[in-house]
Amino acid sequence: MRFxxxxxxxxxxxxxxxxAIGGKQIATPAFMPVGxxxxxxxxxxxxxxxxxxxxxxxxxxxxxxxxxxxxxxxxGGLHRFMSWSGAILTDSGGYQVFSLADLRKVEPDGVRFRSxxxxxxxxxxxxxxxxxxxxxxxxxxxxFDICTPYPCPIEEAAAQMRQTLRWAERSRRRFLATPxxxxxxxGIVQGGVHPELRRECAGRLVEMGFEGYALxxxxxxxxxxxxxxxxxxxxxxxxxxxxxxxxxxxxxEDIVHAVHRGVDMxxxxxxxxxxxxxxxxxxxxxxxxxxxxxAEDVGPLDPECDCRVCRSVSRAYVRHxxxxxxxxxxRLLSHHNIRAYLRLxxxxxxxxxxxxxxxxxxxxxxxxxxxxxxxxVERPRFE
Amino acid sequence: MRFxxxxxxxxxxxxxxxxAIGGKQIATPAFMPVGxxxxxxxxxxxxxxxxxxxxxxxxxxxxxxxxxxxxxxxxGGLHRFMSWSGAILTDSGGYQVFSLADLRKVEPDGVRFRSxxxxxxxxxxxxxxxxxxxxxxxxxxxxFDICTPYPCPIEEAAAQMRQTLRWAERSRRRFLATPxxxxxxxGIVQGGVHPELRRECAGRLVEMGFEGYALxxxxxxxxxxxxxxxxxxxxxxxxxxxxxxxxxxxxxEDIVHAVHRGVDMxxxxxxxxxxxxxxxxxxxxxxxxxxxxxAEDVGPLDPECDCRVCRSVSRAYVRHxxxxxxxxxxRLLSHHNIRAYLRLxxxxxxxxxxxxxxxxxxxxxxxxxxxxxxxxVERPRFE
Numbered sequence: 001m002r003f004x005x006x007x008x009x010x011x012x013x014x015x016x017x018x019x020a021i022g023g024k025q026i027a028t029p030a031f032m033p034v035g036x037x038x039x040x041x042x043x044x045x046x047x048x049x050x051x052x053x054x055x056x057x058x059x060x061x062x063x064x065x066x067x068x069x070x071x072x073x074x075x076g077g078l079h080r081f082m083s084w085s086g087a088i089l090t091d092s093g094g095y096q097v098f099s100l101a102d103l104r105k106v107e108p109d110g111v112r113f114r115s116x117x118x119x120x121x122x123x124x125x126x127x128x129x130x131x132x133x134x135x136x137x138x139x140x141x142x143x144f145d146i147c148t149p150y151p152c153p154i155e156e157a158a159a160q161m162r163q164t165l166r167w168a169e170r171s172r173r174r175f176l177a178t179p180x181x182x183x184x185x186x187g188i189v190q191g192g193v194h195p196e197l198r199r200e201c202a203g204r205l206v207e208m209g210f211e212g213y214a215l216x217x218x219x220x221x222x223x224x225x226x227x228x229x230x231x232x233x234x235x236x237x238x239x240x241x242x243x244x245x246x247x248x249x250x251x252x253e254d255i256v257h258a259v260h261r262g263v264d265m266x267x268x269x270x271x272x273x274x275x276x277x278x279x280x281x282x283x284x285x286x287x288x289x290x291x292x293x294x295a296e297d298v299g300p301l302d303p304e305c306d307c308r309v310c311r312s313v314s315r316a317y318v319r320h321x322x323x324x325x326x327x328x329x330x331r332l333l334s335h336h337n338i339r340a341y342l343r344l345x346x347x348x349x350x351x352x353x354x355x356x357x358x359x360x361x362x363x364x365x366x367x368x369x370x371x372x373x374x375x376x377v378e379r380p381r382f383e
Numbered sequence: 384m385r386f387x388x389x390x391x392x393x394x395x396x397x398x399x400x401x402x403a404i405g406g407k408q409i410a411t412p413a414f415m416p417v418g419x420x421x422x423x424x425x426x427x428x429x430x431x432x433x434x435x436x437x438x439x440x441x442x443x444x445x446x447x448x449x450x451x452x453x454x455x456x457x458x459g460g461l462h463r464f465m466s467w468s469g470a471i472l473t474d475s476g477g478y479q480v481f482s483l484a485d486l487r488k489v490e491p492d493g494v495r496f497r498s499x500x501x502x503x504x505x506x507x508x509x510x511x512x513x514x515x516x517x518x519x520x521x522x523x524x525x526x527f528d529i530c531t532p533y534p535c536p537i538e539e540a541a542a543q544m545r546q547t548l549r550w551a552e553r554s555r556r557r558f559l560a561t562p563x564x565x566x567x568x569x570g571i572v573q574g575g576v577h578p579e580l581r582r583e584c585a586g587r588l589v590e591m592g593f594e595g596y597a598l599x600x601x602x603x604x605x606x607x608x609x610x611x612x613x614x615x616x617x618x619x620x621x622x623x624x625x626x627x628x629x630x631x632x633x634x635x636e637d638i639v640h641a642v643h644r645g646v647d648m649x650x651x652x653x654x655x656x657x658x659x660x661x662x663x664x665x666x667x668x669x670x671x672x673x674x675x676x677x678a679e680d681v682g683p684l685d686p687e688c689d690c691r692v693c694r695s696v697s698r699a700y701v702r703h704x705x706x707x708x709x710x711x712x713x714r715l716l717s718h719h720n721i722r723a724y725l726r727l728x729x730x731x732x733x734x735x736x737x738x739x740x741x742x743x744x745x746x747x748x749x750x751x752x753x754x755x756x757x758x759x760v761e762r763p764r765f766e
Contacts, residue, residue: 038700039709045695067678067703074679075699083695295450296457312428312466316458317421320450326422327710 001184011358061096077137157192184211202237235262275333394741444479460520540575567594585620618645658716
């Protein structure tokens with residue numbers, strides 16, 4: 001993997017660059033749609049290509065259970081399985097197994113857990129997680145970690161951070177044991193909302209020399225100011241020349257805030273999950289297509305959008321599909337919403353490149369939050 | 384509407400021709416996918432175009448209730464509402480309101496019914512049905528009828544057939560009251576499985592001079608031989624120069640049988656409904672993609688198919704989507720299955736055109752029924 005950065009824009013820690021990996025070129029800051037079970041819900045690989053997606057995220061835990069990583073490996077890897085020619089980042093599975101609560105037990109060596117599907121017993125270690133991700137053929141492999149929840153006593157956060165470091169070291173060793181390949185591995189910074197713990201974690205991870213770094217344990221319920229403080233500190237704790245990935249973030253406004261603080265990569269289920277609930281994302285806020293007021297609205301979902309859905313069908317039609325429970329509604333909104341996120345990333349990159357991001361950020365943020373859905377009756381005000 | 388027929392192929396009553404309507408040209412025999420609520424389930428208009436669909440069916444009853452025909456009319460009609468540039472045939476709503484059982488009452492003037500959604504009271508007459516279909520902007524409008532169930536005492540079938548004739552006359556009068564337009568109206572032959580009733584009905588409808596005729600009240604549970612006898616008789620009861628439409632039919636084999644007996648148009652929910660249950664249609668029979676044996680099958684759904692799904696993803700991937708409950712599975716199969724039906728129609732038209740249909744029909748039928756799904760373990764044998 002090669003991460004190239006262009007000149008630093010003024011007045012912001014925001015970065016503009018690109019990731020070259022597995023023969024693909026991804027402009028950063030980049031957004032990765034989530035394809036949990038080898039499918040970005042409702043969309044085909046050719047949709048994603050048309051929308052302009054360069055990289056997506058897939059979930060190791062889910063694919064490990066079904067169809068099984070040996071199956072995917074036997075079928076030629078996840079890219080071939082999904083028929084996806086872009087890049088793929090896989091998470092480590094740590095977050096999911098840790099979320100199993102009563103079904104899992106954290107041991108020094110790894111996490112013992114029972115499948116949420118059939119109760120079968122499994123044991124995830126840093127080595128297993130890394131091997132599974134490699135078997136999937138992931139372009140960017142994540143180190144196995146413990147995602148510290150919020151709130152969490154400092155002692156526990158410290159213990160989990162140290163566990164994460166020991167596992168990061170083992171993940172790294174296992175990753176490097178595979179003969180050279182065009183893959184990258186990211187270490188994950190934990191430490192809860194405690195700057196000194198996060199700094200210690202970042203410092204040790206940097207010594208291990210990962211190709212990139214993720215900010216973990218954020219957007220898990222902590223206050224926004226706390227999150228942005230942690231992200232800002234991550235910026236100074238991590239090397240300039242490696243990509244940084246803020247896991248699971250977020251709303252469009254969050255992405256702008258994080259870019260300003262030096263983050264290069266994002267993933268989030270919001271555009272697709274929101275789609276299934278009727279939420280339309282635009283660069284002027286989001287709204288619910290289910291609202292009565294759209295029943296006879298012949299306009300597109302977003303008059304500023306260039307996606308095929310906006311070029312083809314009206315709000316009235318999409319609302320009708322939701323009213324009658326036709327699945328096509330969720331598909332059309334998923335398509336549009338991912339395009340909306342990518343258009344946001346394009347706008348962000350454009351203003352970073354032109355050096356105007358710092359000046360434009362406030363306007364961008366106020367437009368994005370201008371018409372947050374409230375009782376489903378407001379609508380974006382397109383000029 | 385103009386219906387043009389090519390020279391009659393030898394050894395069959397099968398017809399090859401084309402329908403010119405609303406600026407569109409549709410080769411016959413033609414299959415119409417069903418877009419009940421203004422959506423061919425899971426698919427976009429651009430999918431349908433790519434698949435090669437020329438005409439689809441939409442349901443008057445459902446659209447009358449939601450979003451309401453005035454709404455669709457205000458939005459510029461069903462074509463514009465759905466963003467569909469092909470042709471549209473609408474049913475009369477008769478079948479649906481008649482199916483409401485306890486919620487409806489047949490009166491001499493029409494059918495009084497309560498909405499299955501909210502219990503609201505409505506009254507469908509031949510005039511209302513025709514006006515609603517015209518408001519929707521349908522290219523082919525169906526006369527309002529009573530679909531006689533099977534079995535049904537001959538006296539009742541006769542009474543329903545006469546009611547259908549009275550309503551056909553009123554439907555026709557209402558249709559002709561609209562100034563000239565490029566729309567067609569089809570009369571529907573009823574009479575149950577009683578040849579003399581069906582002949583009487585066909586004769587009277589022909590006197591009314593519809594642009595085309597439908598064979599109704601078939602494929603409602605009667606034995607297959609009875610159905611084919613009724614279809615064959617329809618062939619001699621109806622004028623050669625008007626299209627004939629066998630409503631709600633059917634399995635691919637049924638379409639071959641009906642074409643042989645002079646039918647030009649078909650509609651059926653099977654390709655899309657089957658898709659949602661994992662059924663894959665091919666010209667060599669159907670099978671369930673859910674079967675364990677496809678778990679590591681890297682081949683396409685149908686090696687002979689030219690659709691984008693078959694060109695892109697494997698059986699193993701589609702099976703996985705069904706296993707984990709990802710909606711994309713139903714979408715991919717809907718796309719493929721409709722293409723399979725259209726490929727069947729292309730094959731039928733090709734052999735009719737070359738005069739080889741009669742000779743090839745048995746082979747076609749035996750291939751289509753060669754591997755009917757049985758316990759989900761058989762698979763088509765592609766040579």
